[in-house]
Amino acid sequence: MSSTTDTTAPSAGRPARPAPHTPWARVVGLGLAVAAVVGVLVLAFSWPAVTAEPQDLPVAVAGPPPAVAGLEATLATAQPGAVDLVPVADRDAAVDAVESRETYGAIVLGEAPEVLTASAASSVTNQLLTGVATQLQAGLAQQAATAGGDPAAAPTVTVTDVVPLSPDDPRGTGLTAALFPLVLGGIVGGVAVSLLVVGALRRVLAVAVYSAAGGVVLVAVLQSWYGALQGDWWTNAGAAALALAAVAAPITGLVALLGRAGIALGAVTMMLVANPISGATMPPEFLPWHWGEVGQWFPPGAGATLLRDLSYFPSADAGSAWLALGLWAAAGVLLSLVGHLRTAGGVEPDAEAARDEALEHAARHGEAALPA
Incomplete structure (x- = not known):
């Protein structure tokens, strides 16, 4: 077993040399990149409100x-x-x-x-x-x-x-605020499962367990405690669970297929693309072009519409919302299966990345390298 030692590691009688400073060009580039990210965030979350106006x-x-x-x-x-x-x-x-x-x-x-x-x-x-x-x-x-x-x-x-809000939520602020945890909770669950669970099929099971438990917890808080949701308790819990799975499963599926880059791709898609056009805070008809209609086929829009329908509009046809959430959850499972079959007998992309990190850590600290 061989070991690799960093030139900056301490040797007998000599102190360790400090790590080299970051090059000035990289510092400037990093600052500009972070500013660009902030600009994208501001644009994504302010654009719907600024451009909103009723259309048909x-x-x-x-x-x-x-x-x-x-x-x-x-x-x-x-x-x-x-x-x-x-x-x-x-x-x-x-x-x-x-x-x-x-x-x-x-x-x-x-x-x-x-x-x-x-x-x-x-x-x-x-x-x-x-x-x-x-x-x-x-x-x-x-x-x-x-x-x-x-x-x-x-x-x-x-x-x-004709269809008033609940007396516990007379201005509808609770209902509107209740819909954001579905998006954030799905992203957090997908990222956590991707980082903490190794194995594409094991992640599918972890997402299923997390979504079921998360749906029960969300409805217990939003309906039993706050009164923001109405209607049948268990049906709402099932809808919340499916909404969480529709966000989390594609993230873990992308990780199985692409490695840890799938985390960024999935999270950005759900938070910066799907969430602004979800129509959760205003009707889809208020969004320009056909973005409101498109947003109803993403998990944030479909989840928001489904919970609102189940709570206050039992006569409404919620089939398209159920279908959209089911398709996204199924797509995530399918991506996980494809990733599992592609790496069967080999190392998964995320496990390979973790191995590379361990090797780099060992090299920097002068420790014994992991076996090849």
Whole structure:
């Protein structure tokens, strides 16, 4: 067994020489690289809020055709392109559309005008529809004055919250904040399993155990303690577990395939790409282009939508969210299997990296090198 000794290691009667300083060019380059990373972080997290504006927000409308045509003209002037009116038969049909999340609200025209909102869907759309109610009231008063009547005698527009938030979370801040742990927890779990568990198939089992336990813990805190989640407890726990697995499994799968570089690739994808377009803090329709729709097929967006649907919109079709999360979790397992088969009988990329680190450490400290 041979040993390798660093020239800076102490010898008999001579002190160790200090390690050489980092070259100036590398110092400057490192500073610029870190600044670039900060710029990317700021851009990723501020871009959705800065560029957000309603685009074709689906809102149901029921009433006489002339009144609906007048409302369309009013909205097109006041907020062009913001609202997409979806005609329905009557108020009951409008309520069904809101409760199934086909629309964010509804406007019922007639002798008793009413605006239906759903604060559980989004506080932003709730405010927007409340503003529409104000515009509608002003329009009715103007019509009465034009006809020579008393503006005060115009019909009163009623605002009804069809799907309100929980009394324990009246502003929805708890629900919005509850969705971030799914992303962060999945990333932390994937990174921890990748670093602490050796073996692609063993990581699959570790992710499954972590996700199941993590889903129970998250729902215990967010629903049993904070009351931010509603609905069936175990169904929510299953959804949270699948969301965690959908984030963690691709990271461990990429590690099995690429080595430790997979950690950075997976974490960056989930945090800096998928999270900003998730629509967790604002409706997907507020994001530019089709990024909101794209974000619903990434784990952060699908997880946020699924938990909101399970909590407040049991009539909504959550099939696409379940499918998206399942596909990401399955993709992570598939990558792990491919990595396992590729390295069967050999050394895994991450284990090889760990071996190289051990050899380097031994060389620097003058210790016996590991056997080849």
